[in-house]
Every structure is written in C-alpha cells, then in structure tokens.
Amino acid sequence: MFSHSPLRWSTSVLMLSTLALAEFDGRVHRNDDGVFPLPRSSQLSALNGSDVAFLGKGENVPQKEEDDIYPESWVSDLFYRALVNFTIQNVGSSACQRQVNMYVRNLKNYTDWAVRMAESWNRHPIGILAGNKYHMGIYDECVDINYPVKGQYCLSEIHLFPPMGKNYSFQKGTDNINEVSDNHAWKTILGWVDSPDLVKRNSLNLGICIPDSCSASDLQTSLQNEFDKVFLPETFKAVVQVDPILCTVSGDMYPYDMAYFLTSAFFVLLVMICCGVTVYHFIKLSHQQNKTLSDDEFFISFSFIKSVRELLKYDKTNELNIANGMKVTTMLFILFGHRFMYLAGNPSSHPQLIENIYRHGPDLLLTSMNLVDPFFFISGFILYTTISPIFKKVGSVWIKLASPVIYRIMRMLPAYCAMMAITANIVPHLGDGPLWPQKTWSEAETCKKYWWTNLLFISNFIDTKYECLIVSWYISCDIQFFIVGVVLVYVYIKNIKYGIGLLSTIIIASIFTPFISTILKKSDGILKVHIPFLENPRTSTTFNESYRASHLRAAPFFVGVAMSLIINKLKEKKIKFSAITVYGGTFVVTVISLWVQFYGAIFYARHRPYYPLEQALYSTFRHWTWTAICVWVSFCYYTTGYGLLSKVFDNRFIVPMGRLSYSVFLVNLIVMMMSQSSQRLPNYLSAKSLLDAWIYDTFKTYLMALALHLVVEAPFGNLTRQMFGRGKKSDSSIRNEIPIEKTTTVETP
Numbered sequence: 001m002f003s004h005s006p007l008r009w010s011t012s013v014l015m016l017s018t019l020a021l022a023e024f025d026g027r028v029h030r031n032d033d034g035v036f037p038l039p040r041s042s043q044l045s046a047l048n049g050s051d052v053a054f055l056g057k058g059e060n061v062p063q064k065e066e067d068d069i070y071p072e073s074w075v076s077d078l079f080y081r082a083l084v085n086f087t088i089q090n091v092g093s094s095a096c097q098r099q100v101n102m103y104v105r106n107l108k109n110y111t112d113w114a115v116r117m118a119e120s121w122n123r124h125p126i127g128i129l130a131g132n133k134y135h136m137g138i139y140d141e142c143v144d145i146n147y148p149v150k151g152q153y154c155l156s157e158i159h160l161f162p163p164m165g166k167n168y169s170f171q172k173g174t175d176n177i178n179e180v181s182d183n184h185a186w187k188t189i190l191g192w193v194d195s196p197d198l199v200k201r202n203s204l205n206l207g208i209c210i211p212d213s214c215s216a217s218d219l220q221t222s223l224q225n226e227f228d229k230v231f232l233p234e235t236f237k238a239v240v241q242v243d244p245i246l247c248t249v250s251g252d253m254y255p256y257d258m259a260y261f262l263t264s265a266f267f268v269l270l271v272m273i274c275c276g277v278t279v280y281h282f283i284k285l286s287h288q289q290n291k292t293l294s295d296d297e298f299f300i301s302f303s304f305i306k307s308v309r310e311l312l313k314y315d316k317t318n319e320l321n322i323a324n325g326m327k328v329t330t331m332l333f334i335l336f337g338h339r340f341m342y343l344a345g346n347p348s349s350h351p352q353l354i355e356n357i358y359r360h361g362p363d364l365l366l367t368s369m370n371l372v373d374p375f376f377f378i379s380g381f382i383l384y385t386t387i388s389p390i391f392k393k394v395g396s397v398w399i400k401l402a403s404p405v406i407y408r409i410m411r412m413l414p415a416y417c418a419m420m421a422i423t424a425n426i427v428p429h430l431g432d433g434p435l436w437p438q439k440t441w442s443e444a445e446t447c448k449k450y451w452w453t454n455l456l457f458i459s460n461f462i463d464t465k466y467e468c469l470i471v472s473w474y475i476s477c478d479i480q481f482f483i484v485g486v487v488l489v490y491v492y493i494k495n496i497k498y499g500i501g502l503l504s505t506i507i508i509a510s511i512f513t514p515f516i517s518t519i520l521k522k523s524d525g526i527l528k529v530h531i532p533f534l535e536n537p538r539t540s541t542t543f544n545e546s547y548r549a550s551h552l553r554a555a556p557f558f559v560g561v562a563m564s565l566i567i568n569k570l571k572e573k574k575i576k577f578s579a580i581t582v583y584g585g586t587f588v589v590t591v592i593s594l595w596v597q598f599y600g601a602i603f604y605a606r607h608r609p610y611y612p613l614e615q616a617l618y619s620t621f622r623h624w625t626w627t628a629i630c631v632w633v634s635f636c637y638y639t640t641g642y643g644l645l646s647k648v649f650d651n652r653f654i655v656p657m658g659r660l661s662y663s664v665f666l667v668n669l670i671v672m673m674m675s676q677s678s679q680r681l682p683n684y685l686s687a688k689s690l691l692d693a694w695i696y697d698t699f700k701t702y703l704m705a706l707a708l709h710l711v712v713e714a715p716f717g718n719l720t721r722q723m724f725g726r727g728k729k730s731d732s733s734i735r736n737e738i739p740i741e742k743t744t745t746v747e748t749p
Contacts, residue, residue: 070186071234075160076125082223082230082238083123088210089225091218099149099211113145120151120209127350129188131199132682134347135206139434139680142209143250152212154219154247155434158227160202161237162190196530197358197606199351207434216244245437254428254441259448263425267418267711274711278304301718307710310718311659314652322637323378324658325649326630330374331661335668335701339694340365342672345534346435347682354531354685358604367600369527369547370622372474373556375661377630379478380560383485384492384568391493404486407724409457409479412662414716415708416454416475419666420468424448427670431678439677443468460548464538471669473548480550481557488561503562510554511620517552518616521545525615526600526622546619556627563631567638575639582636589632597625663705663713671701 071078088100106114121137136155145151189201210219220242227238281303300306315321344354357365387404424447428440447468453459457480460473467473488506492499518525527533527547533540546552577585600618602608636642648654675697683689 070184071231071236073234074185075128075189078230078234080124082226086123086222086226088214088218088222091214091221093213093215093218096211096214096218099213103149103211113147113149116141117145117149117151117209120153121207125204125206128201128204129185131201131351131355132349133199133204133351134682135204136347136434136681137207137209139207142207143248145209146250150212150249152210152214152247152249153434154208154210154216154242156206156208156219156223156246157241157243158204158206158223159239159241160189160231161239163235195606196528196532197604198355199531205347212249216242216247219247243438245441246434248432248434248437250432252429252432253437254444256429257425259425260429263421266421270711274302274304274715277302281305298719298722301722302715304710306718307714310714311656311709312652314655316650319638320382321650321655322633322646323382324655324661326374326378326633327658327661328654329649330371330626331664332698333368334371335664335698336694337365337368337371338668338672339697340690341529341534341537342676343683343685343690343693344531345536346676346679349682349684351685358530361601363598363601366529366604367526367597367622369529371626373553373623373626374630375474376478376481376553376556377560377563377627380481380485380557381564381634383482383561384489384564387486387489388493391490397490401486401490403724405479405483407720408482410720410723411717412475412479413455415663415666415713416472418708418712419670420447420451420454423469423670424451427674431674433678433680435679436677439673443673460550464540464544464548467538469666469669470537471665474665477548477550477553478557481554485557485561488558492565500565503558503565507555507558507562510551510558513554514546514552514619514623515616517546518619519612522610522612523615523619524603525617525619526603528604552619553623555623556630559627559631563634567634570635570639577636577640582640582642586632586636590629593625593628596621657702660702660705660709663708664701667704667708668697668701671704672697675700 073081087104088096091097103114103117107118120139120141122135125135126132137153139153142151142153208219208223220240223240223242224238227240231238277299281300282305285305344351348354390400390404393400424444428437428444431440446466450459450462450466450468453462453466454468454472454475457476459467459469460476464470484506488499488502491502517523523546524542527540527542533543537543540547600622603615603618637646675693
C-alpha cells in the first residue's frame with residue numbers, strides 16, 4: 001500500500017544484503033537516499049581490473065552516447081524512492097484521509113492489520129529487463145483485511161516516457177532485442193515502444209493496497225505526485241493510470257439484479273425437472289422388465305437416461321461417424337490454441353518464451369487462426385444429405401425452404417441462449433481476483449446490451465467490442481451459409497445443371513473475394529496473434545474487419561457441399577483408389593497444405609515490407625489448407641477407406657465426444673476466461689505449463705459441455721425433433737445411407 005518512514009523495516013532484508021556486499025568490497029557505497037544504484041559509466045574508469053571483470057569484459061560495458069540522456073539511477077531504484085514512503089495525501093475525501101492517518105499511526109506501532117496492508121505489495125520492481133510487467137504483490141493478504149480498515153487492492157499501470165525529441169529505439173534490423181547486450185539498460189527499456197511482438201519494458205502494472213474509502217482517482221493523483229518528484233528531475237516522465245474497475249475488495253462486487261435471480265431460478269428449475277423426469281423414467285423402466293418406455297413421449301425428453309443413451313449411441317454403419325472424429329481432432333487443436341492465447345495474453349513471468357515464439361515458432365501457434373475451417377467444411381458436407389430428401393417430397397416450396405432453416409436455428413438456440421444468459425448474469429459472481437472484474441464484467445455487460453445481435457445471427461457484422469460471446473461470429477457465419485446452402489440444394493434438386501452452375505459461381509466468388517478485398521483494403525492476409533491481440537482480441541482491426549466476415553470465409557463451407565455431390569457420384573460409379581494413392585496422396589496433400597499454412601509465419605518478421613500481392617494470395621490460400629486435407633480425406637474414406645486407421649476416428653469413444661462439439665465450442669472460452677481471470681500472480685509460460693493447462697482445461701471444458709448438453713441441448717433438441725416429426729425413425733430413413741436424424745448430431749461444431 002502506502003508507507004511511512006517507519007516502513008523502512010520492510011526493506012531491511014534488502015538493505016542488510018547490500019551492506020554485506022559493502023563489507024565485502026569497500027568500494028560499494030550508499031547514496032543519500034539509501035539506494036544502491038548500478039555503476040554509472042562515469043564511474044567505470046575508477047574501477048580496477050578485477051572490478052571490470054566482475055561487471056563484464058571492458059569492451060562490452062555499455063557506454064553512454066553523447067546525445068543520450070539517462071537517469072543517474074536504475075528504474076527499480078527510482079520506483080523505490082517514490083514508493084518507500086508513499087501515502088495517499090491531499091485528497092478530497094475526508095473518509096479516505098482519516099483512514100490513511102489511522103493506517104500510519106498503527107503502522108508506527110506495528111499493528112497486525114497495518115503491517116499486513118503494508119507488506120502486501122512491492123515497492124522495488126524486479127525483472128523489468130526480462131519483461132516482468134506485473135508486480136502484483138499478495139492480493140488476498142490485502143483484501144482479507146476487514147477491520148478497522150477494509151483493504152482495497154488496486155492494480156495501477158505506470159508508463160515511462162523519455163524526454164521530448166529523444167529516440168531510444170534500436171537500429172533497424174535488430175530482430176532479437178533480448179540478445180543485444182552491449183546497450184545501455186535504460187535504452188533497452190525505452191526501445192520496446194511500439195513492438196507488438198515484444199512485451200513493453202517501458203510499462204508496468206503495480207498492485208497497491210489502500211483503504212476501501214479511497215478511490216482510484218485518489219490513488220492515481222497521489223501516485224502521480226510522488227512519481228513526478230522522483231522522475232522529473234531525471235528528465236523522464238512517469239504517467240500513472242488507475243482504472244476504477246481494477247480496484248477490488250473481498251467478496252462479490254458485481255451487483256445482484258433481477259436477471260441474476262431469474263437466470264439462477266430457471267437453471268435450478270430445469271435441473272430439478274431433469275432429475276425428476278430421470279427418476280420417473282428409471283422407475284418406469286424398472287417395472288417394465290421386457291418392455292421399453294417410448295422415448296418419444298414429450299415428458300421423457302428431459303430424462304438424463306434418454307439423453308445419455310442418445311449421446312453414447314454408436315452405429316458402426318453410419319458413414320458420418322468419421323465427421324465426428326474429424327471434429328474431435330480439430331477441437332482439441334482449437335482448445336490448445338485458445339489455452340495458449342489465454343496464458344500468453346495474461347500476466348506472465350519472464351515472458352521471453354512468448355517473444356521467442358514469434359521468431360522461432362512453433363508456426364502452428366502463429367498461423368492457425370483459420371482452424372475452424374474444417375467445421376465449415378463438415379457443415380457444408382452434410383447439408384446435401386440432410387436437406388435433399390425434403391425437396392423430393394410433395395408440398396409448398398416456401399415450407400420446404402423455411403423448415404430446414406427453422407429446424408436448425410431451433411436446435412442451436414437453446415444452448416446458445418443458455419451460454420449468453422450464464423455469461424451475462426452468472427459468471428461475474430463465480431470468482432474474484434485482481435483481474436476478475438476487468439475480464440468478466442465487460443463480457444457480461446456486452447451480452448446484456450447486445451444479445452439480440454446473436455439471436456438475429458448478425459454478430460459477425462457488428463464491431464467486435466459489441467459482440468456477445470466472442471465465438472458467436474462463427475455461429476452467425478454458419479447460419480448465413482446454411483440459408484444460402486438450402487437455396488442451392490433446392491436449385492440442384494430441381495435442375496442439376498443450374499445447381500452445378502450456381503455452386504461453381506459461389507465457390508469461384510468465395511475464392512476471389514478475399515484476394516480482391518485484401519488488395520483494395522491493403523489489409524493483412526493473416527490475423528497476427530501479436531501480444532496486443534492476445535491481451536484483447538477485440539482491439540484487432542484484422543479480427544474486426546476481415547477475420548469474421550462471412551463473405552471472406554465461405555469457401556470451406558461450399559467446397560464441402562460440392563464434395564458431398566461429387567462423392568455421391570463416385571460411390572455410384574464404385575470408384576476405388578489403390579493403397580499407395582490413398583496413403584501417399586494423404587501424406588503429400590498434408591505436407592503441401594501445412595507448408596502453405598506455415599508460410600504465414602513469414603509475415604511476423606518485424607521489418608518485413610508489405611507486399612499486397614503476397615498478402616492477397618495468402619489470404620486466399622489459407623482457407624484452403626485445412627480444407628484441402630478434408631477434401632482428400634473425404635475422397636479416400638468414402639471411396640476406398642483407410643482400413644484400421646479409420647478406427648482412430650470412428651469408435652465408441654470418439655463419436656460421443658464429437659456429439660459434444662457444439663457445447664464444447666460454446667463453453668470453452670468461458671471456462672478458460674474464468675480460469676485465467678482469477679489468477680493472483682503472473683504465470684511462467686513453458687511447454688510443460690502450457691501442456692498441463694491444456695489438459696486440465698480440456699477436461700474441465702468437456703465436463704462443462706456435458707452438463708450443458710444433458711441439461712439444455714439434448715432435452716430441447718428432443719423436443720424440436722418431435723415438433724418436426726423427426727422423433728421416430730421411418731423405414732426409409734433407416735435404409736438411407738446417412739439417416740437424417742443421425743446427421744443432426746454433426747450439424748455444428
């Protein structure tokens with residue numbers, strides 16, 4: 001928190017250690033402020049040979065350039081000078097000043113609560129050169145103080161700015177600033193400005209404990225005054241910002257409104273209904289030893305027994321099982337990518353591993369923001385088989401066109417609305433921490449204000465800062481593609497020639513649209529996952545304008561539709577490929593596709609010029625990388641097969657996991673956001689920590705997805721099928737190669 005002169009006890013360990021060094025070498029002296037600065041370049045000549053050997057070789061000792069102006073002390077020492085005796089002073093709030101005075105008096109007497117408040121935050125930042133931006137102290141020690149003063153934890157942000165007209169940036173061509181060891185340390189800090197692939201060394205976040213009667217503005221004003229006293233004489237400026245949402249106390253700070261109670265009551269009632277119906281279903285089955293209770297009864301739709309049966313159902317003759325295997329594989333990679341984004345985009349300790357990824361890879365993490373394309377392909381692939389039987393029946397054309405769209409929307413909306421309601425009204429109350437309000441409250445408020453854009457499936461057309469559920473853009477795109485696909489299938493059924501012409505036109509247009517858009521807008525051909533994007537994806541211009549646009553992402557979906565038509569023709573002709581063609585072709589297509597995919601890593605080179613044609617070509621081909629693999633695998637699987645290898649993607653374990661993909665897609669970012677937003681200290685990102693976090697959050701995500709599926713998606717899905725007359729299997733659908741009712745389990749991610 002803040003400190004008074006008696007607080008010098010809090011740095012006794014540091015002082016004693018340094019005094020011990022002074023005893024060891026009489027040439028180390030303390031300045032008037034009690035701080036031990038690093039040797040100045042003017043003092044280096046006074047040191048003898050052994051001293052120079054201790055500091056480093058003489059030729060590597062940083063020399064002050066004539067035109068550069070650096071502070072006489074190191075940045076950590078300047079912070080210590082400003083913070084060692086810091087107290088909030090001269091504020092307008094009498095309650096705040098009264099509690100501050102109470103704190104100072106009790107600290108002089110070493111009263112327990114005052115000492116806890118004082119020692120809960122750092123006054124001497126460390127690891128600044130290594131990129132340790134967050135110096136968070138001990139959050140819980142601060143907020144657990146409740147009497148006579150309630151502790152309030154504030155996470156402040158301090159930016160360092162050099163004198164006007166001074167440029168401390170590194171020379172052009174410096175790719176790895178961490179390896180430049182012969183520069184002045186101050187230059188290293190100030191040279192990090194405007195480098196999106198590096199953590200800024202001229203900015204840090206400092207956790208401070210203050211009384212809850214003091215406001216964020218009180219803290220900001222007092223901090224700014226103290227920093228001005230220390231930094232301005234050194235010709236540098238330290239600018240302090242304290243966001244009120246980052247000042248937190250113990251307990252749930254988010255307001256309880258009527259929406260919270262209604263949402264909670266609804267889900268509690270829904271769970272009770274499911275449990276009650278399950279008990280009823282179990283009793284009925286127990287009394288009917290040789291009979292089965294009809295699962296088509298309206299009431300039984302909410303039974304966990306029915307939902308689990310359908311989830312675990314496995315038909316080895318269903319040719320769409322492979323789609324579930326592809327979805328599970330893709331989803332695991334997506335969860336890995338999302339987990340990396342949340343780890344790298346939140347407070348981390350020694351983040352040089354993150355910075356090195358932009359130079360050394362793995363390229364999969366840098367270029368795979370298009371990894372949802374296989375889901376679009378699968379959705380388009382099953383469209384023809386699902387919709388074509390409807391258009392072959394007698395009836396109104398408008399009803400035929402509208403019924404599949406309405407059915408699909410009604411299948412998707414229950415779980416979708418449930419996640420919007422939970423995010424808006426429940427999630428903010430489920431945790432705490434220094435970053436919790438900033439991370440979860442904004443998501444809740446966005447959903448409360450702009451939920452209607454999700455229901456209209458236009459969330460990919462509005463600005464990302466107004467998008468409820470950041471994954472909602474995918475669902476909007478999918479519904480938009482589906483509506484066009486229904487019309488396309490209808491035209492194809494009525495006139496094959498016109499249908500093929502329309503499909504070909506759409507695919508050609510979807511190929512050239514990203515190319516033309518990139519050329520005209522001079523935009524990036526890849527969504528770069530730079531550090532600012534990882535910290536807040538909604539601030540990315542590319543994500544906002546190009547990544548989510550349906551007309552720029554349509555190719556995989558309509559290629560999937562085309563593949564469904566082609567494969568039906570190949571199966572009719574009973575075309576088979578040799579084993580060499582199947583396995584060798586799969587290897588070649590995969591290698592080429594991954595080479596194109598990973599080529600995007602070249603755009604992360606810091607000083608690489610912008611070539612519009614190169615960017616436009618990559619923006620086009622990147623949507624064909626995973627799609628090409630899906631196309632070739634579909635060709636081989638449905639004509640020839642992969643033998644025993646097919647069992648990896650088609651078995652009793654993978655198929656149920658594939659049916660959970662839609663729920664997993666909805667809940668995964670919320671689960672990871674909650675995990676990361678409650679962190680108290682910076683995390684150390686390593687390959688092991690990323691792998692551990694991925695395994696843990698994948699398990700938790702599937703567990704939460706299972707709950708959402710059993711309580712919401714499956715029961716309301718059963719009701720929807722009964723409303724549309726799809727509850728019972730007809731003889732014709734049983735004889736069909738890919739039954740209609742089975743395809744509903746793979747219609748979305």
